[in-house]
Amino acid sequence: MSFNAILLEKEATTGFVSSLKSVSKQQLLAQQGDTLIQVAYSSINYKDALALTNKSPVVRQWPMVPGIDGVGCVVECASGRYQKGEQVILNGWGCGETHWGCLSQYAYLKSDWLIPLPNNLTPYQAMVIGTAGYTAALCVERIVDFGIKPHHGMVLVTGASGGVGSVAISLLARLGYQVTASTSKIDEAHYLQKLGAVNVIDSQTLKEAGKPLQKEQWSAVVDAVGSHTLANACAQTQYGGIVACCGLAQGMDLPATVAPFILRGVTLAGVDSVMASYDKRVSAWQLLSQQLDAQILANIGQTVTLNECVEVANNMIAGQIKGRYVVDVNK
Structure with missing residues (x-):
């Protein structure tokens, strides 16, 4: 199995390169994880923008798939914490820095990093957030x-x-x-x-x-x-x-x-969001799911493809964006 992902590479001869590539499942499973996710959407945060443009030493291991956010369906979970088909959210935990992230059609993550998608949020809305x-x-x-x-x-x-x-x-x-x-x-x-x-x-x-x-x-x-x-x-x-x-x-x-x-x-x-406890994450997401209405989320969010991520990242670094950019990883 192969799939599309943004791959960040840094070599002595070619320097820094950010490109959309076909990645094999074998390459992905070389990451330390226990849960394979089919990603539906990711997003571009400021830290992602720094990684995508190499404007700051965010990436600690090469090559790297960026994307600190992701939402999608569990394909398999070795820990047993989640069942196949459950929808889960990832935020942080070093993804896009030391572990391959979610600007990709698949991600291999640790189940302890994930929380269930609240029932009253769609996957798209979760990544607007x-x-x-x-x-x-x-x-x-x-x-x-x-x-x-x-x-x-x-x-x-x-x-x-x-x-x-x-x-x-x-x-x-x-x-x-x-x-x-x-x-x-x-x-x-x-x-x-x-x-x-x-x-x-x-x-x-x-x-x-x-x-x-x-x-x-x-x-x-x-x-x-x-x-x-x-x-x-x-x-x-x-x-x-x-x-x-x-x-x-x-x-x-x-x-x-x-x-x-x-x-x-x-x-x-x-306030740290990267390593916050499971209980804090669930509480924050419950607040979001209860207090943000669909129209507000529609006003905040814009959808882009994997191919458009680098352009958005450059605009974000330049301070030329507003709201949130959701990445449809399957387009």
């Missing part, structure tokens, strides 16, 4: 569990036009929070308002160095940007508020002071 949306749900749950209520004040979402931001806005709005969206794409304000944002601000106002303490504006923050944006968000968070940090689109540095944390009691909460 993907790791970006699942990460957003983890951030929102962190804010809710911290005790921030809608009446406590405005919630800021940075990187609002991206996948994490788009889903975070939708979830927060459905839960009754007032959301301010920060974006570099001010012409996309209508898109963000349709998702539930009540205010849209230019992200440039957060991107430069600011004062250690600034006017208190946010009861909570979902930040996918990092660097000065995260530092300013912390400096603007209300007394006792929380900043859920999950990304580094602007940079992985944090040019901040301790002032917001020791003078206002602000909590900076790191």
Whole structure:
């Protein structure tokens, strides 16, 4: 059996190459796993874009099939955890970095990495959500569990036009929070308002160095940007508020002071989606399946083929995309 997959290769003579290739089942089963999945859809996340363009050392083993997200049907499961035909979701666990991922028609994975597809989501909808949306749900749950209520004040979402931001806005709005969206794409304000944002601000106002303490504006923050944006968000968070940090689109540095944390009691909460526990994953996906409606997902998602992934990745790195890109691996 052979099938199509995007293969990333790096050789001393040819350098980095990303191409659509025919891959054998034997090559796939050389990966460490116990569950063979026939993939229906994958998606393109920022980490995938870095791998597809080789803009950052995301890939740790060569050759590599990228794709940190996938949804599909179980073909066989040696552990017995899943039955043939069950629909499952993969997010993270080093896929696309140290283990072949899901920008492929088949994937060979560990059953411990998988969760069942919620009954009220289609496979396509699950990949509109993907790791970006699942990460957003983890951030929102962190804010809710911290005790921030809608009446406590405005919630800021940075990187609002991206996948994490788009889903975070939708979830927060459905839960009754007032959301301010920060974006570099001010012409996309209508898109963000349709998702539930009540205010849209230019992200440039957060991107430069600011004062250690600034006017208190946010009861909570979902930040996918990092660097000065995260530092300013912390400096603007209300007394006792929380900043859920999950990304580094602007940079992985944090040019901040301790002032917001020791003078206002602000909590900076790191949110990891790659190695989150099974229970956290299931809880986040249940929140997503219950609170995101089909029309919102339709507004966020666009469908591309395996052949189009590199072009989308380049546009994503250049900051020229909005929403989520779902990959139909069978086209």
